[in-house]
Amino acid sequence: MLDQPLIKVILLVGIVGVTVLLTRSTAGARHQAVRRLLLVGFVLLAAMAILFPPLLTQVARFVGVGRGADLLLYGLTITFLGYVAASYRRMRQLEQQNTILARQLALNHAVHEARHRPKES
Numbered sequence: 001m002l003d004q005p006l007i008k009v010i011l012l013v014g015i016v017g018v019t020v021l022l023t024r025s026t027a028g029a030r031h032q033a034v035r036r037l038l039l040v041g042f043v044l045l046a047a048m049a050i051l052f053p054p055l056l057t058q059v060a061r062f063v064g065v066g067r068g069a070d071l072l073l074y075g076l077t078i079t080f081l082g083y084v085a086a087s088y089r090r091m092r093q094l095e096q097q098n099t100i101l102a103r104q105l106a107l108n109h110a111v112h113e114a115r116h117r118p119k120e121s
Helices: 005-023 029-051 053-063 068-116
Strands: none
Touching: 005 053, 005 068, 029 053, 029 068, 053 068
16 A cells, blocks of 8 residues: 555545545536536546647656556546446436336326226126
């Protein structure tokens, strides 16, 4: 743990940040604003990495990583984990909505059938 302490702290903070964002409510303008700011930041950082590759290597060395490509890989790993977690969370929400809708549809169908069933004498 003593070697490359800065990058380890940055990566751990990144993981904690993704975790906090995913455990908070996704509703509201504030959450959308944060997502948009993160997207703009990502686009700017990607453009900088493409236009100035030596800068990425300098940043990597500053935080204790040998190459810029390794730093990029670490960042992509955290991003991927965040994406997988967000996708799982969204899938669970959709499954819950489908369950609620299926139950409601079944109840409505049962009520409709009961109302339109011919009376037996």
